[in-house]
Amino acid sequence: MSSEMIGGIGLIGLLVLLILRVPVALAMLIVGVVGFAQVISWGAALSMVKSVPVDVLSSYSFSAIPMFILMGVLAAHSGMAGMLFNSTRTICGGWKGGMAIATVGSCGVFSAISGSSLATASTMTRVALPEMEKHGYKRSLATGTLAAGGTLGIMIPPSIALLIYAVITEQSVGDMFAAGIIPGLMGLVFYALTVSVVMRIWPDMAVPGEPTSLSEKLRSISGLLPFFAVFVIIIAGIYQGMFTPTEGASVGAFATMLYAFYKGMRLAGLWQSVRETLALSAVVFFMLVGAETLGYFISVSRISFTISTFLGGLDVPTIVILLLILLLYFVLGMFMDSIAMLVITVPVVFPIITMLGIDPVWFGILTVLTVELGLVTPPVGMNVFVIKAMAPHVGLGEIYRGVAPFIVADLLRLALLIVFPVLSLWML
DSSP states (O other): OOHHHHHHHHHHHHHHHHHTTOOHHHHHHHHHHHHHHHHSOHHHHHHHHHHHHHHHHTOTGGGHHHHHHHHHHHHHHTTHHHHHHHHHHHHTTTSTTHHHHHHHHHHHHHHHHHOOHHHHHHHHHHHHHHHHHHTTOOHHHHHHHHHHHHGGGGTSSSOHHHHHHHHHHTOOHHHHHHHHHHHHHHHHHHHHHHHHHHHHHOGGGOOOOOOOOHHHHHHHGGGTHHHHHHHHHHHHHHHTTSSOHHHHHHHHHHHHHHHHHHTTOOHHHHHHHHHHHHHHHHHHHHHHHHHHHHHHHHHHHTHHHHHHHHHHTSSSOHHHHHHHHHHHHHHHHTTSOHHHHHHHHHHHHHHHHHHHTOOHHHHHHHHHHHHHHHTTSSSOOHHHHHHHHHOTTSOHHHHHHHHHHHHHHHHHHHHHHHHOTHHHHTTO
16 A cells, blocks of 8 residues: 555544544544554654654744743733723723624734633633623624634734744744734724624614713723733844744743732732643643644655645646635634644645745735634634633524624635735735
């Protein structure tokens, strides 16, 4: 049996394991080890099992992941999220659907230092959902806004997804973060416009908030300053050459910790934050170990090169192949976690992108945005399930109905980024 055939069988086996609800990391590890053994030998496969976890866990580039997670956890436990929502709600006071727009803004700002969509969705749901329900918002609009707003964390830098893509494809982390700024801000603006359109079509979805004076709006900006300060410290420090993106994650986590102590966090709160960070980091790193193992198998099986050669020989424009790859991501996003999807598929499709001459940074932005859609599309939609867990009294159907207009907004954003690559590459 040829190595390409073994590679194809391995990928089919991976899908079967995922359908059987085997944990993603374990499924990748099993297929990677068994497939590598079939192509090379069991001795080489067992040597790989010993070396890969050490390589991943000792990788300097990956050390930024727990630091970004720690930033988000500290921000959630220090009361920064509640202060953020109160500030944005005051700024949007008196607008029709203003609290929903404030939620979108809060999600965008919070995600700028958390780097995680799931952390953004869970934190902001605890803060914003009770307030929106208390003020007469329909549950579909309230939860749909939170599910969509949570996805902003995957694009607005610093982003764990962009970091993982950069490391896997050996791109500059700084370039990926720079390329994500405009698409991330576009998402924030598009979601706010979506709320306005929904309120115009279905005005009974919410009621106007209490009007606030200009002086109140200006005073409320103080609640945004801690987030912007941490964001500016990280981004400015990276682009001024003061520290690397990996070091920037540590600097941002330290700055957030100092602010958390300033706001009254005690050692017990810090210990709880560290425990949550370790638990979340363990999940991510287990997936990275599985992905690295699977990547070795894909490499020795040469299936990615076979697929690249096949697609390169098709008599179709490059844009058609690009759209087919993005369609694959969209479909997979309906069933898989976003990080898992990246670590499984990028090693397979990246050689195709390289062969076609597509800019890898631009492709990374398109990929992460398409993966972002998977966070809110049925039947899985990780953000939807996070919100369902936080608000068990809301039905899944209600959440999916509420998030549907935001999916349309994301598809429009994706189309604009495909047609105008400069939107993501202008800073490079």
